Each structure stands twice: as structure tokens, then as C-alpha cells.
Amino acid sequence: MLRRLAASVLLAYLVLTLTFFFIHLAPGEPSVLFSDPRINAEKRQEIRRAYGLDRPLPEQYWRWMTSVSRGNWGISLQSGQPVFEVVLPRLLNTALLVAAISAVEYGFGISFGVIAAARSGTALDRFIRAFFLVLYAVPVFWLALVAMQLFSVRWPLFPIGQMTSHRFATMAPWEKALDLAHHVALPAITLGLARSGAVVRYVRNGLLEVQGKDFIRTAHGKGLSTGRVLWVHALRHALLPLAQRLGTSLPILLSGSLIIEAIFSWPGIGYQAYLAILQRDYPVILASTAILGLTVVLGSLLADLLMLWLDPRVRHAAT
Amino acid sequence: MRQLRLTPSLIVFLLFVVIGLLGPWVAPADPNEQLDTVAGRYRPPATRLHAVHFEQGFWRLAERVERLPEGLAIERLGVRHVYDAASIANLTEDGVADQRFYLFGSDGFGRDVFSRWLHGARVSLSIALLSILIAMLVGVGCGALAAMGGRWVDGLLMRLVDGLLTFPWIFLIITLGALVPANPWSLIAVLGATAWMAIARLTRGELMTLKQRGFVLAARAAGASRWRIFHRHLLPNALPTLVVAATLRVGNIILVEAALSFLGLGVQPPAASWGNMIADGRDTMLAAWWISTLPGLSLVATVLAINLLSDNFRDALDPRQRSLDNLTLETQVRC
Numbered sequence: 235m236l237r238r239l240a241a242s243v244l245l246a247y248l249v250l251t252l253t254f255f256f257i258h259l260a261p262g263e264p265s266v267l268f269s270d271p272r273i274n275a276e277k278r279q280e281i282r283r284a285y286g287l288d289r290p291l292p293e294q295y296w297r298w299m300t301s302v303s304r305g306n307w308g309i310s311l312q313s314g315q316p317v318f319e320v321v322l323p324r325l326l327n328t329a330l331l332v333a334a335i336s337a338v339e340y341g342f343g344i345s346f347g348v349i350a351a352a353r354s355g356t357a358l359d360r361f362i363r364a365f366f367l368v369l370y371a372v373p374v375f376w377l378a379l380v381a382m383q384l385f386s387v388r389w390p391l392f393p394i395g396q397m398t399s400h401r402f403a404t405m406a407p408w409e410k411a412l413d414l415a416h417h418v419a420l421p422a423i424t425l426g427l428a429r430s431g432a433v434v435r436y437v438r439n440g441l442l443e444v445q446g447k448d449f450i451r452t453a454h455g456k457g458l459s460t461g462r463v464l465w466v467h468a469l470r471h472a473l474l475p476l477a478q479r480l481g482t483s484l485p486i487l488l489s490g491s492l493i494i495e496a497i498f499s500w501p502g503i504g505y506q507a508y509l510a511i512l513q514r515d516y517p518v519i520l521a522s523t524a525i526l527g528l529t530v531v532l533g534s535l536l537a538d539l540l541m542l543w544l545d546p547r548v549r550h551a552a553t
Numbered sequence: 554m555r556q557l558r559l560t561p562s563l564i565v566f567l568l569f570v571v572i573g574l575l576g577p578w579v580a581p582a583d584p585n586e587q588l589d590t591v592a593g594r595y596r597p598p599a600t601r602l603h604a605v606h607f608e609q610g611f612w613r614l615a616e617r618v619e620r621l622p623e624g625l626a627i628e629r630l631g632v633r634h635v636y637d638a639a640s641i642a643n644l645t646e647d648g649v650a651d652q653r654f655y656l657f658g659s660d661g662f663g664r665d666v667f668s669r670w671l672h673g674a675r676v677s678l679s680i681a682l683l684s685i686l687i688a689m690l691v692g693v694g695c696g697a698l699a700a701m702g703g704r705w706v707d708g709l710l711m712r713l714v715d716g717l718l719t720f721p722w723i724f725l726i727i728t729l730g731a732l733v734p735a736n737p738w739s740l741i742a743v744l745g746a747t748a749w750m751a752i753a754r755l756t757r758g759e760l761m762t763l764k765q766r767g768f769v770l771a772a773r774a775a776g777a778s779r780w781r782i783f784h785r786h787l788l789p790n791a792l793p794t795l796v797v798a799a800t801l802r803v804g805n806i807i808l809v810e811a812a813l814s815f816l817g818l819g820v821q822p823p824a825a826s827w828g829n830m831i832a833d834g835r836d837t838m839l840a841a842w843w844i845s846t847l848p849g850l851s852l853v854a855t856v857l858a859i860n861l862l863s864d865n866f867r868d869a870l871d872p873r874q875r876s877l878d879n880l881t882l883e884t885q886v887r888c
Contacts, residue, residue, distance in 0.1 A: 248716030260732045267732070371857035373808055374888050375815050376831055376849040383838040429887050486886050489723035493812050493888040504724075511727050511818060519731055523724040530719045 235542070242535045249527035253520060254298045258291070267516035268308065302524070308517040312510070317521040321503060325525065327397060328502035332491055334418045338426025340476070343433020344469070350434060351441035352464055362434065370431030374490055378424045378497045385420060392420040395499035421498045425490050432483075433476065440472025447471075474545055481537025485530045560865060565858035573678030576671030581654065584672040585664060585823045588653065589614040592629050593663030595841045596655050603627070604651035606643040607636075614663075618648040625649070658843040660833050666844060669825035673848060676826045677855075680741055681806045687745025688752055689799050695749065696756025700764065701783055711757065714750045722747060722886050723809070727818060735821055740813070744806055755798050759791040797866040804859030805885050811852055812888040827852055 257264050265282045273281075282288045285308075286297050301307075307317040350362040386394040393399070397417050398410075405413060441464070444450055449471075453463045492504030499505060503522050510518035541548050587593070588604055592614045596602070602614040605627055615627035624637035625644060643650040657666035699710040717725070725747045733739035760783075763769060769786050777785070813819030814828030822829055827848035834844025 244712070245715060245719060248712060249719055252716050252720075256728055256732075259729070367860070368853070368857055370885075370887075371804075371853050371860055373811055373831075373849065373852045373856075375812050375828075376845070376852065379831070379835050379838060379845065380849075388839060425887065432885075485719065485721040488721040489886045490888050492721070492723045492727075493816070496816055507724060507727060508816065511731060514731070516731055519728055523720055523728045526724055527720045530721070 238535070238538055242531050245531045246528055249524060249531065250299060250302055251295075253302075253524040253527070254295055256520060256523075257298075267520075268311070307521040307524075310510075310515055310518050312513045312515045312518070317517045320518060321506065321521050321525055324501060324503040324506045324522075325529070327500065328488070328491060328495070328504060330414070331418060331421060331495065331500055331502055332487060334422035335426045335429070335487065335491065335494075336480075338422050339429045340433055342427060343430035344437050344473070344476075346430070347434040347437025347472075348441065348464060348469060350438045352460075354438070354442060359438075363438070366431035366434045369428055372428060374425055374428045375493050375497060377428055378421070378494060381420055381424050382497070393417055395497070397501050421494045421500060425494045429487070429490065436476055436479070437469070437472050440475060441468050444468050444471050474541075477540050477544055478537065480540070481534035484533040484537075485526075488526055488530070560861070562858040562861035562865065565854055566862055569674065569855045569858070570678065572671060573674045576675045580665075580668040580671045581656070582665040582668045584669045584825050586668075587663045588612040590663045593653075593659055594661050595837065596659040596663075597841075598656060598658040598666075598843050600655045600658065602653045602655070603649050604643075604653050605636075605641060605649050606651060608640050608642050614653065620645075620647050657847050658841070660830075660844045661837065661841070666830070666847065669830055670827070670847060670851065673825040673827045673830055674851070676737070676820055676824065677807050677810060680737060680744065680810050680820075681803050683741045684744035684748060684806055685799055685803050687742065688748040688802065689795070691745070692749035692752025693756050693795060695753040697760060697783065697788070699753070699757045700760035700787075701779060707757070710753070714753050717747075718750045718754075723812075723888060726809070726813065730813075730818060735818075737820060737824075740810070740819055744810065748802055748806060752795065752798055752802070756791065756795060759794055760787050763787050763790050793866075793870050797863050797870065800859060800866060801863040801885075804856045804863070807859075808852065808856055809886060809888060 257267065260267050265278055265285060265287050268281065268285055279288075286294055289297070305318050307321070309315070310317050310320050313320060346362050346366065350359045353359045382394065385391045393416060397414070399405075399413050399417075402410060402413060445468075450463060450468055453467045454460075458467075488504070491502065492507065494500065495502045495504035496508040503526060507519055507522040510516075510522070543549075589612055593602070602616060603618045605613045605615055605618065605625070607613065613627065613629055615629045616631075617628040619626040619628075621635065624635060624639075625641055625648070626633060626635045628634075638644055641649065653665070655665055655667065657670055660666055660669070695710055695714070699707040702710075720728075726743055729743045729747065730739070733743065764787065769782060772782050772786050810819055811826065811828030811831070814826040815832045817829070817832065820826035820829055822833075830848040831845040834841065834846075838845055
């Protein structure tokens with residue numbers, strides 16, 4: 235366990251170090267990234283001094299590490315606010331979206347995976363597998379556009395983008411929750427459905443794998459119904475790799491959420507980074523990427539802890 | 554290794570490659586040609602228009618032309634105009650010499666969607682292939698170095714890979730992309746520079762497993778050098794798996810490039826790419842569905858074919874191989 239924790243700390247350190255390298259990878263002069271590129275040489279020297287870019291590299295590295303570990307990520311060129319204050323609330327919005335996406339992804343994936351396994355070899359199984367396989371190849375940004383045009387424009391069931399309605403501030407708490415759910419539904423269903431193909435495959439393969447195992451035969455022998463054996467005994471076994479996957483697929487999920495956020499104007503960290511690109515606000519881009527890197531480190535640590543709690547085999551191996 | 558058959562997925566993939574290679578030569582029109590922005594825009598698929606070339610140099614597109622004794626009557630956007638023969642440059646016996654046939658319709662600027670689609674295939678294909686080439690070179694190189702170079706090199710390189718894999722791919726691309734000028738070459742470089750990590754990890758894993766196999770131990774006992782073991786025994790055996798991994802990444806890189814171009818961060822207009830064609834049609838999806846639907850469907854078909862193809866490859870290599878199964882599912886960014 236201590237080893238795992240140490241690995242996470244090392245990874246977090248690596249993320250910050252690599253981020254430092256990204257700044258200095260800039261062709262020519264890193265100060266260009268932190269200011270308007272058109273300013274004159276005198277002003278540029280001032281900025282170089284302000285950011286400490288005129289110091290020797292090891293000293294800059296030390297300053298970078300100490301300042302980011304205190305939450306100081308620089309100043310947004312666009313808004314003039316500290317970057318951390320710009321990015322942090324966005325991170326929470328992204329967390330909400332990502333949670334909703336995962337709920338849809340695992341909800342659909344597990345249900346259809348179990349159905350496919352229960353009816354394995356039949357036309358229904360083949361149809362489910364083919365459907366999710368095709369869905370897995372559909373570009374999410376295009377699927378999102380189509381969904382938006384159909385369900386927000388043609389038949390206005392869902393709002394067009396954004397996270398809240400205009401009168402959100404004056405709403406009662408339960409109304410707020412409802413409003414958020416209404417806004418999160420379409421983006422979550424789009425990306426969740428597009429991602430669920432992998433889950434279907436995991437669950438189906440996992441269930442078929444345990445089919446002949448002793449504990450399944452025992453459950454059948456106890457006289458339990460086929461449905462109960464499948465949905466409780468076998469499924470619990472097939473879900474374990476999914477718990478592991480929660481951590482490993484987080485960076486990929488966050489990549490996808492940038493696209494979804496940009497299309498639905500969801501005020502998350504991905505949309506923020508997208509706007510920052512268009513405005514060439516490099517400190518914000520850099521901080522978004524680095525903070526997401528750190529989030530991934532934390533997320534995979536939590537997923538491993540979850541595994542430890544869920545799977546007695548892992549628990550015994552660890553102690 | 555079983556024989557590879559000519560499956561539908563292989564046919565679709567080959568079709569994509571052929572379109573990408575030949576596309577620009579068979580394209581009926583210049584992908585950026587805007588003969589008549591007003592009468593030429595938002596024409597549905599399979600529209601045939603007459604292109605009237607006026608002496609002053611400009612063009613007008615007309616649904617119908619009728620040769621009159623004194624000149625030409627045209628019907629443009631449902632309105633009839635009559636011009637005398639001297640003002641038209643491409644007049645013939647029964648109309649005008651030029652026509653435009655919009656197989657996939659035209660977009661909001663009156664450009665031919667079919668020609669743009671052909672050019673876009675070339676862009677997608679070449680960007681994906683070149684960046685996967687870079688990713689393969691760096692990834693296999695780094696993985697081999699880690700597997701052959703001893704504990705310290707291995708530890709250092711693999712921590713670098715771990716660190717880079719921690720960043721979400723798209724964010725890594727935009728962070729590095731903001732440092733370089735916006736052109737196709739930097740796009741290729743950035744995609745290649747951010748796609749090699751999974752390949753490096755896979756290469757290292759494969760080589761490490763192979764190193765324990767009997768024939769490698771035998772070669773080592775016979776006194777073969779490290780380099781000879783690597784390029785005679787290890788690499789040839791690891792290569793099939795690596796090729797499958799690369800094929801798979803191609804499908805994903807095509808999607809990522811399309812997504813970036815869609816957001817305006819990839820291939821810059823007016824150059825056509827399937828991604829920015831979808832962006833062109835995003836506001837008129839219901840009224841002029843063809844602009845974004847056809848590139849969208851083409852992306853689905855191509856990526857599906859590549860995914861199926863790498864599944865086939867994997868089965869052909871070894872049906873029980875789990876390392877690749879995980880790769881199939883897990884390293885694909887859905888975007």
C-alpha cells in the first residue's frame with residue numbers, strides 16, 4: 235500500500251516536472267507564452283524578470299515546483315485572475331459531467347453486456363455486439379452535433395448547451411438539481427453511449443469466462459434462479475476488471491469530455507482550455523493540462539483503493 | 554499465423570487508402586472553387602447546374618439554360634434572365650459548354666462537397682500515416698531501449714512514459730500544439746509526439762516476455778551480442794503485435810485529427826478535412842444535411858473498418874492474446 239502511495243507521489247512529481255519542460259519546449263522564448271507576443275523588447279525583459287525567466291534553469295525549476303505546489307499557477311492573460319481560481323471551479327463542473335457520463339456508460343454497458351451474455355450466440359447477442367461496435371467507431375463530436383440538432387433544435391426536449399438556465403440563481407434547491415440534470419442529460423448520454431461499447435465487451439466476456447466455474451455451479455446447485463446467478467453471482471465477478479478500469483480510463487474519459495464540453499458549451503475545464511486556446515491564454519492551457527494530470531494520478535490511486543476494498547485477493551496480496 | 558482473408562473491413566480500409574491516394578486526381582472540381590456563391594450554395598446531392606462564363610470573367614450557375622437566336626436565356630434561382638451572345642464566353646449550339654455536377658451537393662460557400670470529401674480523405678490518411686510512423690519509430694525505439702538498456706535506463710524511460718500517459722491525450726495535444734505554428738506538419742509532429750507512449754510500453758512488455766523464451770536464452774548462451782539478439786530474435790517476433798497496435802492507433806488518430814479540425818485546432822480552412830467539413834455543416838445539419846453527414850459517415854466507416862481489421866489481425870496472431878485486447882479497448886480516445 236505504501237508502495238502504491240509512493241508511486242502516486244512520484245507520478246505527481248513527474249507531471250509537474252514534465253509541465254515545466256513543456257514551458258521550456260517553446261521555440262525561442264518562453265515569455266512569449268505568458269504575454270502578448272507583440273510587446274517591445276524592453277517590456278519583454280520586464281516580463282522575463284517578473285516571471286523569473288532570466289534566472290538559471292535549475293533555479294527556475296525549483297521556483298516552479300515550489301510555487302505550483304502552493305497553488306500558484308500564474309495569471310490568466312485573458313481575465314487577469316490567478317489561473318488556479320479560474321480553473322478550479324471548472325474542475326468541479328467537469329467532475330459533475332464526467333460522473334454523469336460514467337453513470338450512463340456503465341449503466342448501458344453493464345445492462346447490455348449481461349443481456350448479450352445471457353443470450354450468447356443468439357441473434358440478439360449478435361445485434362447488441364454489432365450495434366455497440368459501430369457506436370464505438372462513431373466520432374463523438376459528430377454524434378453530439380446530430381443529437382443536439384435532433385433533440386434540442388428539431389424536437390426541443392433538451393436545452394442547447396450550457397450548464398444552467400438563466401434564472402438558475404433564483405431557483406429552489408430541488409429545482410436547481412432538476413435543471414442541472416436536464417442540462418447534463420444530452421452530453422452525458424452522447425459520450426456515455428459512445429463509450430459503453432468497451433463496457434459491453436468487458437461484461438460479456440467476463441460473464442462467459444466464469445460460466446463453467448465452480449462457484450457458479452454451486453449457485454446453480456443451491457437452486458438459485460438463472461437470473462439471480464447471472465445478475466448477482468457471475469456479474470460481481472465480471473465487474474472487478476471494470477473497477478480497475480475506472481482509474482485507467484480516466485485520462486481517456488477526460489480527453490473525450492473536452493470535445494463534449496466544447497460542443498455543449500459546458501463550463502468545465504475542457505471548455506475552458508478550448509477557449510484558452512482560441513485566446514492564446516497559455517498559462518490557462520498549461521494549468522488545465524497539468525491539473526488534469528494530477529487529477530488522473532489521484533483518480534487512479536482512488537480506483538486502486540476501491541479495488542483493494544472490493545477484491546479480497548488483491549487485499550491479501552497487498553498485506 | 555492464419556491467412557488473412559479479404560473481409561469487408563479490409564475492403565473498406567483499402568477503399569479509403571485508394572481514395573486518399575487518388576482522390577485529388579479524380580476530383581471533378583477544385584475543392585476551393587466558388588463559381589457562384591449565391592446560386593451555388595446549399596445544393597442537394599446529385600444536382601446538375603450549367604456554368605455560364607461571362608466575358609467579364611465571372612461565372613453564374615443556372616438550373617436551366619435555353620439557347621435563343623439572339624443569345625441565352627438562363628434560369629438562376631428560379632428567375633429568368635436573358636443575355637446576348639456577345640456577353641457569354643462559353644456559348645455553344647444548344648447552351649453553354651460547362652456544367653457542374655454536385656454528386657454530394659455543395660456547401661454554404663458553393664464549393665463541391667464531393668471534391669472536398671476526396672481531398673479530405675487524402676488529408677486524413679496522410680496525417681494519420683505520417684504521425685503513426687513517427688509514433689512507431691519513437692515508441693519502438695524507446696521501448697527497445699528500455700527493454701535492452703538495463704535497469705536504470707528502463708526505470709527512467711518507463712517513468713517518462715507513465716508521466717506522459719497521465720495527461721489526457723487531447724490536452725497534451727493542445728498544450729504542445731499551442732507552442733508550434735498551425736500547419737499540417739506541426740499537426741503531424743504533435744500527434745506523433747503524443748501517441749508513442751502506449752506503443753513504447755507495449756514494445757517493452759513484448760520484448761521482456763520474449764527475452765525469457767528458450768530460443769533467446771539459447772542465442773545468449775551461444776554468445777550472440779545484445780544487438781544481434783535484439784534484431785535477429787526479439788524484433789522479428791515482436792513486430793506482428795506492434796503492427797496490430799499501430800493499425801489500431803491509425804483509426805484513433807484519424808478520429809482525433811477530425812475532432813481537432815472540427816474544433817478549428819487541426820487542419821486549417823480553406824484546406825478540406827473531414828473534421829472541418831463537419832464543422833462547416835454544423836449549423837445547417839437539418840436544412841443541408843449532406844455537408845456534414847457524408848464526412849461523418851465516412852469517418853464511421855473508416856474507423857469501424859480499422860477497428861475490425863485490427864481485431865482480425867489480433868485473432869490471426871493469437872486468439873488468446875490479452876495484452877492487445879486491452880489495447881484495443883483502452884487506448885482509444887472517444888472523441
